[in-house]
């Protein structure tokens with residue numbers, strides 16, 4: 001088994017007579033993780049600085065967005081140093097007519113730190129969008145709980161040893177994702193349209209960007225983690241591109257637009273003004 005340090009550690013052969021296959025990242029994958037770590041770190045610092053430059057009543061989006069990249073920084077550090085990485089063993093049985101059955105054993109790296117990151121950051125991203133549109137509390141909760149179910153069932157899917165339960169978990173995650181799509185595309189858009197024109201237009205743009213981007217994640221997952229059709233390096237690079245678009249690019253777009261719109265995109269009541277101070 002090849003560790004992140006490049007050192008090769010022999011593992012015992014799981015099924016006598018068959019050589020296990022190891023699917024691990026190479027130096028390219030590892031370098032990519034470090035690059036994204038640095039990008040997330042710099043973005044976080046930029047978002048905290050931007051937060052301090054606006055009055056506290058207008059700071060909620062800045063704080064949320066800075067937290068999102070802070071969690072990503074931590075998770076990318078964990079993956080780059082090799083701590084946020086496990087491996088999953090998959091046994092594929094080949095039945096043959098006149099010969100005894102043979103087995104292929106595959107060990108593939110699972111970057112579980114991603115799921116820890118996503119379980120915190122995707123709800124925060126949803127909060128950004130829901131506050132922008134002015135979605136009510138119950139709908140926000142539904143979106144966030146569906147999101148947590150989506151990420152956790154995705155994590156279980158990543159560690160299954162057999163093929164069929166894996167796609168069962170995947171199906172559950174996709175159903176939860178449909179709930180999120182409903183909350184953003186139908187509920188959120190409707191609520192945003194009741195606000196001023198600028199907010200409605202901006203919500204349609206950044207919400208649409210989010211839905212397209214988020215939909216690519218389960219596709220990559222299916223190709224890489226699910227059916228193992230691309231290697232671990234390509235998987236890391238694909239998620240790296242998506243993560244940079246979904247966090248720093250999303251964040252700068254949201255904050256610059258929000259600052260430019262000034263009053264129109266500010267949120268009402270409780271959340272904007274602190275505990276209970278309305279108006």
Ligand code: RET
Nearest residue numbers: 154173174177214217218221243246247
């Ligand atoms: C999984 C696999 C199971 C099916 C589905 C998934 C959806 C994941 C999504 C992730 C979004 C991540 C973001 C990260 C931010 O940087 C868990 C991959 C539906 C939508 C936006």
